[in-house]
Amino acid sequence: MTIELTVNGTRQSFAGNPETPLLWVLRDHLALTGTKFGCGVGVCGACTVLSRGRAVRSCQIPIRDALGLSFTTIEGLSPDGSHPCQRAWIEEDVAQCGYCQPAMILTAAALLGARAEPTDAEIDEAMSGLVCRCGTYPRIRRAIHAAARLARASR
Amino acid sequence: MSATRRDFLSLGALGGAAALVLRFRWEADAQVVKSMAADTADAAFSPSPWIAIDASGKVTLTAHRSEMGQGARTALPMILAEELGADWSKVEVRHAAPGPDFPDMRTSGSSSVEDSWAPLRQAGAAAREMLLAAAAARWGVPAASCRARDGKVVGGDGRSIGFGELAAAAAALPVPRQPPLKSARDYTLLGTRVLRVDGPRIVRGTAVYGLDVQVPGLRKAAVARCPVFGGQARRWNAAAAKAIPGVREVVPIPSGIAVVADDTWTALAGRDALQVEWDYGPQANDSSAAYWRRLEAALDAGGRTTRAEGDAAAALARAPRRLQARYRYPFQAHATLEPMNCAARVGPDGCDVWVGTQAPNEAQRDVAKLLGIRPEAVRLEVALLGGGFGRRLGYDYVIEAVELARRVPFPVQVVWTRPDDMQHDFFQPAALHEIGAGLDAAGKPVAWVHRAATFHLSMFGPFSAGDPELYDGSPWGGYDTPYAIPALRIDYAPLAAPVPTGAWRSVEYPSTVFARESFLDEIAHATGRDPVALRLELIPSPGTVKLRTMTLDNGERLRRVVRLAAAKAGWGRPLAHRREGRRWGRGIACNAYHRQTMVAQVAEVSVGARGDVRVHRVVCAIDCGQVVNLSGLEGQVESGVLWGLSATLHGQITFAGGRVEQHTYSDFPVMRMHEAPQIETHVVPSPLPPLGAGEQPVPPIYAAVANAVFAATGARRRELPLGAAAPRQAKAT
Numbered sequence: 001m002t003i004e005l006t007v008n009g010t011r012q013s014f015a016g017n018p019e020t021p022l023l024w025v026l027r028d029h030l031a032l033t034g035t036k037f038g039c040g041v042g043v044c045g046a047c048t049v050l051s052r053g054r055a056v057r058s059c060q061i062p063i064r065d066a067l068g069l070s071f072t073t074i075e076g077l078s079p080d081g082s083h084p085c086q087r088a089w090i091e092e093d094v095a096q097c098g099y100c101q102p103a104m105i106l107t108a109a110a111l112l113g114a115r116a117e118p119t120d121a122e123i124d125e126a127m128s129g130l131v132c133r134c135g136t137y138p139r140i141r142r143a144i145h146a147a148a149r150l151a152r153a154s155r
Numbered sequence: 156m157s158a159t160r161r162d163f164l165s166l167g168a169l170g171g172a173a174a175l176v177l178r179f180r181w182e183a184d185a186q187v188v189k190s191m192a193a194d195t196a197d198a199a200f201s202p203s204p205w206i207a208i209d210a211s212g213k214v215t216l217t218a219h220r221s222e223m224g225q226g227a228r229t230a231l232p233m234i235l236a237e238e239l240g241a242d243w244s245k246v247e248v249r250h251a252a253p254g255p256d257f258p259d260m261r262t263s264g265s266s267s268v269e270d271s272w273a274p275l276r277q278a279g280a281a282a283r284e285m286l287l288a289a290a291a292a293r294w295g296v297p298a299a300s301c302r303a304r305d306g307k308v309v310g311g312d313g314r315s316i317g318f319g320e321l322a323a324a325a326a327a328l329p330v331p332r333q334p335p336l337k338s339a340r341d342y343t344l345l346g347t348r349v350l351r352v353d354g355p356r357i358v359r360g361t362a363v364y365g366l367d368v369q370v371p372g373l374r375k376a377a378v379a380r381c382p383v384f385g386g387q388a389r390r391w392n393a394a395a396a397k398a399i400p401g402v403r404e405v406v407p408i409p410s411g412i413a414v415v416a417d418d419t420w421t422a423l424a425g426r427d428a429l430q431v432e433w434d435y436g437p438q439a440n441d442s443s444a445a446y447w448r449r450l451e452a453a454l455d456a457g458g459r460t461t462r463a464e465g466d467a468a469a470a471l472a473r474a475p476r477r478l479q480a481r482y483r484y485p486f487q488a489h490a491t492l493e494p495m496n497c498a499a500r501v502g503p504d505g506c507d508v509w510v511g512t513q514a515p516n517e518a519q520r521d522v523a524k525l526l527g528i529r530p531e532a533v534r535l536e537v538a539l540l541g542g543g544f545g546r547r548l549g550y551d552y553v554i555e556a557v558e559l560a561r562r563v564p565f566p567v568q569v570v571w572t573r574p575d576d577m578q579h580d581f582f583q584p585a586a587l588h589e590i591g592a593g594l595d596a597a598g599k600p601v602a603w604v605h606r607a608a609t610f611h612l613s614m615f616g617p618f619s620a621g622d623p624e625l626y627d628g629s630p631w632g633g634y635d636t637p638y639a640i641p642a643l644r645i646d647y648a649p650l651a652a653p654v655p656t657g658a659w660r661s662v663e664y665p666s667t668v669f670a671r672e673s674f675l676d677e678i679a680h681a682t683g684r685d686p687v688a689l690r691l692e693l694i695p696s697p698g699t700v701k702l703r704t705m706t707l708d709n710g711e712r713l714r715r716v717v718r719l720a721a722a723k724a725g726w727g728r729p730l731a732h733r734r735e736g737r738r739w740g741r742g743i744a745c746n747a748y749h750r751q752t753m754v755a756q757v758a759e760v761s762v763g764a765r766g767d768v769r770v771h772r773v774v775c776a777i778d779c780g781q782v783v784n785l786s787g788l789e790g791q792v793e794s795g796v797l798w799g800l801s802a803t804l805h806g807q808i809t810f811a812g813g814r815v816e817q818h819t820y821s822d823f824p825v826m827r828m829h830e831a832p833q834i835e836t837h838v839v840p841s842p843l844p845p846l847g848a849g850e851q852p853v854p855p856i857y858a859a860v861a862n863a864v865f866a867a868t869g870a871r872r873r874e875l876p877l878g879a880a881a882p883r884q885a886k887a888t
Binding site: 016017019020021024027028029031032033034035036037038039040041043044046073074075081085086089090091093094095096097098099100101102105123124125127128129130131132133134135136137138139140141 | 222223224225226348350351353354355357358359360361362363364366367369375400401418419420421424490491492493494539540541542543544570572573786790793794795796797798819820821825826827828829830831833834
């Protein structure tokens with residue numbers, strides 16, 4: 001059985017085991033390695049991608065459930081790294097090892113899509129499902145506020 | 156930098172775009188320096204130049220330290236660029252490969268900047284002097300009238316010429332042996348906030364970590380390892396695994412049974428289908444309780460005295476008042492977000508390894524030994540590390556991948572799952588500390604006996620009770636206590652580790668400093684003294700310490716950070732009780748990391764009715780010598796505080812039935828966004844060279860929090876973790 005889905009605007013098909021999580025299809029078959037493997041059980045959030053603007057965990061989505069759906073990974077968030085979250089992440093010098101940051105950025109992008117100017121409590125609510133072992137949380141918070149300003153300025 | 160290291164600068168000519176190439180190393184003995192210096196045009200210089208300035212003016216530094224978030228790939232070129240007078244936007248960094256050109260790539264001990272400081276400055280200064288001389292010759296003016304800045308040489312009359320145009324002429328000039336170094340007053344880049352060089356790649360998802368390497372024909376593998384330490388596979392049935400489409404091979408290797416497949420998910424499914432009967436070996440009944448009993452017995456039996464001043468036992472017996480307490484610190488996992496992984500290929504031409512590691516040379520050496528080939532035939536490419544924290548100083552996962560790769564005819568990547576990673580870590584060992592103090596009539600400590608028991612670090616070799624190195628300077632934080640007490644004894648009882656143990660961000664300091672700084676707080680409260688004032692009183696004055704060729708007043712340096720943290724935190728002023736139903740408190744702790752970097756931290760916490768601890772604010776004062784990248788330093792303080800808080804509040808690895816009981820971030824919780832406190836970093840300006848800042852912010856936070864909990868509740872917490880509100884569950888998708 002071949003499963004068709006859309007990733008970053010491009011039609012893709014996968015003919016392997018339909019139980020394969022979207023995470024491993026992205027990484028092993030589409031070479032989109034910006035989506036990270038952290039825990040495989042949905043508790044760290046490193047594998048986050050966007051689906052219809054919402055942040056979802058690609059390790060928890062068997063590819064059969066992705067049939068016909070459309071996903072955005074970090075590689076597709078913007079054509080040139082110019083999404084307000086990407087710019088803010090650089091300007092606030094958020095990343096340390098950087099491994100979790102694609103997921104943090106996508107989750108923040110989903111948050112800003114729903115709340116143009118999120119409060120700290122809303123940031124906590126949206127981000128606390130993700131793990132950054134380097135402890136960049138204070139800068140992630142700053143970067144989300146900065147991204148909200150950048151997005152407002154460009155509207 | 157150790158005294159045996161010598162700086163060595165040399166010059167090589169490269170074809171192609173690179174015009175000026177400077178090579179240097181600092182681990183050469185005098186003989187090598189001489190012979191290589193005499194042969195500066197040796198073409199063999201070309202493979203791994205440290206510094207190259209090409210005709211376009213681009214400056215490239217080949218970095219010899221792994222990047223694991225600590226910022227080495229940004230800080231190292233900053234040091235070079237400052238001395239050189241480079242245009243930072245034209246500085247690039249590429250990564251070194253282990254081998255004869257780069258024999259010292261080990262990334263540990265918060266030493267990347269410290270060790271690179273002198274050689275990079277000297278190399279940058281030498282290149283700058285050569286560029287100045289080349290410009291001066293072209294203009295027919297004295298070199299002393301020229302300055303290098305922003306990637307150009309500027310003449311006394313204001314005319315300028317780019318480094319790129321000068322590089323070829325500069326390359327023909329002799330390398331100055333002792334070029335003048337810039338004065339800190341003239342720094343324009345060092346000490347400023349510079350953005351991480353890998354930032355743009357990270358935010359676009361194109362940064363390549365070990366797990367991301369793309370190798371043609373690369374297959375993926377999962378290894379079934381015995382869950383009990385010391386056990387092994389007795390027999391196995393691979394039929395069900397091999398029946399899965401995409402599973403290529405099932406291969407026994409020393410660490411377990413490897414299932415190799417076309418992709419990661421199939422390898423994991425194959426491993427699940429594998430039927431293995433384990434021989435659990437002699438440790439099948441081991442438990443945390445048994446390990447604690449061992450530590451208690453070792454402490455009671457007494458270890459070896461590693462430091463003694465005066466007669467502490469007699470002074471303790473004589474003292475009108477005595478205090479004593481025991482502190483427990485549990486095992487900790489690293490839980491780097493990128494699980495261990497390594498890709499390898501073994502063929503008739505040698506071996507290729509693609510991996511994120513903190514120990515490239517050691518891994519290369521041992522892979523060569525394993526395969527019986529020359530180290531040069533092991534080509535090891537260092538990827539970015541999705542966290543290191545000491546875990547990737549061990550290279551068990553590299554050896555494991557090569558053991559598999561030598562048995563299959565294609566390149567293969569061994570992928571560890573989160574439980575694999577958490578249950579087969581080199582853990583930070585548990586430790587037990589007992590401190591006894593004798594107080595004089597005024598309540599001042601006059602006797603101090605600190606006894607510690609812990610497990611040795613198996614990552615660095617087998618246990619040998621008689622090895623003097625095991626005791627030298629240990630325990631960190633006890634042996635080198637920053638307090639002057641007239642009668643003092645430090646006893647240390649290391650035991651053979653029953654499970655793999657290893658370096659963990661700040662290594663031995665956390666448990667010791669938790670005990671020492673908590674106990675000092677106990678003394679302060681027992682004698683009605685202020686914890687800040689007591690510390691200031693016990694820190695010696697002047698507190699002279701020799702550091703390499705320098706003589707430092709570490710007493711004053713430590714007092715300054717204690718005073719600064721206290722002042723910035725509003726020490727002594729009442730805390731605003733912002734929320735009903737919670738009790739609030741403030742605590743302080745400090746440490747002198749290897750007598751180099753000074754850190755003091757004040758934590759503000761609140762404690763709920765069920766004892767749950769929340770940390771709201773941490774004020775950190777630090778003196779780590781010259782600051783290279785202020786943004787990097789502040790990031791390391793934030794990171795170190797949160798790293799320590801994960802262990803203070805949540806983290807512990809426990810054992811039952813000879814195996815680890817935790818699996819993932821739900822049963823080994825780490826700090827998350829909603830728990831992260833406000834963290835303020837205050838830097839004490841220092842004329843000293845850089846002294847390290849990656850691990851240094853970790854140790855004081857445990858006691859700062861525990862002391863704040865005492866201030867809030869009157870309950871002394873001597874065991875970790877302290878416990879926080881239940882971690883928020885991840886949202887299901």
